[in-house]
Amino acid sequence: MEHAFPSRLIHLRALDPAHNIARDYSIWMSVDLFGDYVVETCWGRIGAQGQRQRRSFPDAPSARRHVKNILRKRRGSRKRIGVEYRLVAAAG
Numbered sequence: 512m513e514h515a516f517p518s519r520l521i522h523l524r525a526l527d528p529a530h531n532i533a534r535d536y537s538i539w540m541s542v543d544l545f546g547d548y549v550v551e552t553c554w555g556r557i558g559a560q561g562q563r564q565r566r567s568f569p570d571a572p573s574a575r576r577h578v579k580n581i582l583r584k585r586r587g588s589r590k591r592i593g594v595e596y597r598l599v600a601a602a603g
Contacts, residue, residue, distance in 0.1 A: 521578075523585055523596040524557070532594050533557040536585060538578055543567070548574035552581060 518541040525534040539551040548568040555561020568574040585596045 520600065520602045521582075521598070522600040524599045525588055525592060525594045525596045526557075527594040530593060532592060534592070534596070535561065536596060538581060540574060540578060550574050550577050550581075 518539070520540075521538040523536040523538075525532055525536075527533075533556055535553070535555060535557050537553045539549075539553070541549050541551075543549050548571055549565060550568065551563065551565045553561055553563045566577060568577065589595045
């Protein structure tokens, strides 16, 4: 059982007060008690409860690919919502 990464957090935010855009997006990566790699994403309007999705992966490369796909989509936010997501915090 390879533990390639401990718990990690990536926190992104998209803000444009002129267009009433205030979005949070967090990605949490960890290894559960059974050795599976877990990627949890939380998103929504800043200050609201938002939504949450948790996915489990058998190995670290699969989990990392999933996170890279998420970040690639967030990079395209300027075309979709008119404002870029910015990195607020990264830990781990």
